[in-house]
Amino acid sequence: MKRLVSLFAMILLIGVASPAFAQSILRDAESEALLADMSRDLIKAANLPPGVRIVLINDSSINAFVAGGQAVYIHSGLIDAASTANEVQGVIAHELGHITGGHVPLGDRMGKGATGITILSLLLAAGAIAAGSPDAGMGLMQMGQRAALGSYLAFSRAQEATTDAAGVKYLAGAGISGRGMLDFFKKLQQQEYRYGIKRGSETSYVVSHPLSGERISNLTADLQAAPAWSKPSDPALEERFKRVQAKLRGYVADPKDTLRKYPETDVSVPAHYARAYAYHLSGYPDQAAAEAGALVKAEPDNPYFLELEGQILLESGKVRDAIPPLREATAKTNFQPLIATSFGHALLAAEDASLLPEAERVLRQSVARDRENPFAWYQLGMLYERKGDSSRAALATAERASLTGDVGRALSSGRAAMAGLPQGSPDWIRAQDIVLASQGMIESRKKR
CATH class of the missing domain: 1.25.40.10 (Tetratricopeptide repeat domain)
Incomplete structure (x- = not known):
């Protein structure tokens, strides 16, 4: 049971992830506009280009991460758990610190080092087993695995501490209060208590972040010293956040849960939003249309x-x-x-x-x-x-296939488009680009 809890805690609080994550991306015009507005001043304070994106992931866990490139990924579960837009801004500020710190490439290199420790322990263990000492061999294997994990997690915790400090700096530079950052750490602290993660416990040594209590102690003074500490959050931004949060709940949650959370007696805009999606997903078009109609009327x-x-x-x-x-x-x-x-x-x-x-x-x-x-x-x-127009239809199919990772279809459709389009035209050149990229990916997979 302790091993299960440790693993869950490590997954719960990961801040930097591999690019090969499997969750689905949620695209919504209103949500993307809100997240862009919430993060714009933070991105500027971090001296990052305006093209940094905040991407919403359909996952109920409380998590955010970077995975290389100029993007911050936020789970729908984090939006659901947050009480204010300001809390999410605190998370975004922290994640921007991972980008400016180059922590994904550093993490990759550190991960390779940890793998090296594990391989060395396996070789030593194999030698011990071959020499007639199976118990010693198994002990060496376990020691190697613990050393690898400990090495990586110590590195990760050090990264997180510096990233927290960067987040504090970006909040101050953007003129945004750090209250939300502290409030969200308190939420994470409650999660740690729930799963038995506390200072000195066995589980405290197998999480990738410093414990939330430590983070609160380390950051409170700096956050409170910032000029924006007592600055209230923008009411219009907070109202927009409540609407997007309700819309998201209506879309990803069980409709029964949504309707319990937003009963018919609640006639607020967020409630109409949540119920419209819940009814629509449940197959009640008339009720869904009535809720949408109430919004348009308002x-x-x-x-x-x-x-x-x-x-x-x-x-x-x-x-x-x-x-x-x-x-x-x-x-x-x-x-x-x-x-x-x-x-x-x-x-x-x-x-x-x-x-x-x-x-x-x-x-x-x-x-x-x-x-x-x-x-x-x-x-x-x-x-x-x-x-x-079958040639341009093939090009559109190639574009879609390349986005969804269907390399074989992207290649065949790209070739079909090239065969029918005027050679050298912009569409023909685009089809050629897709074909060459797809061929490269196929060759790379064969080599692996």
């Missing part, structure tokens, strides 16, 4: 409410009714790519040839602004198939 010009109304109508089979709110939401957000993709989808689903030119214009603009949206490429491929 704020008729809110593009995210119009998007939700259109989405519910579209997925309930009322395609024609979905087009006006989605068209309006697209216009009000200046063709935000995710919303524009939903609008393009509705235009195609109407199966009206007169709407194809508008659908093509919308979808092409969507992928031009956000090339990393597989669903947009799928819709664009369907449009070209309907128009009889």
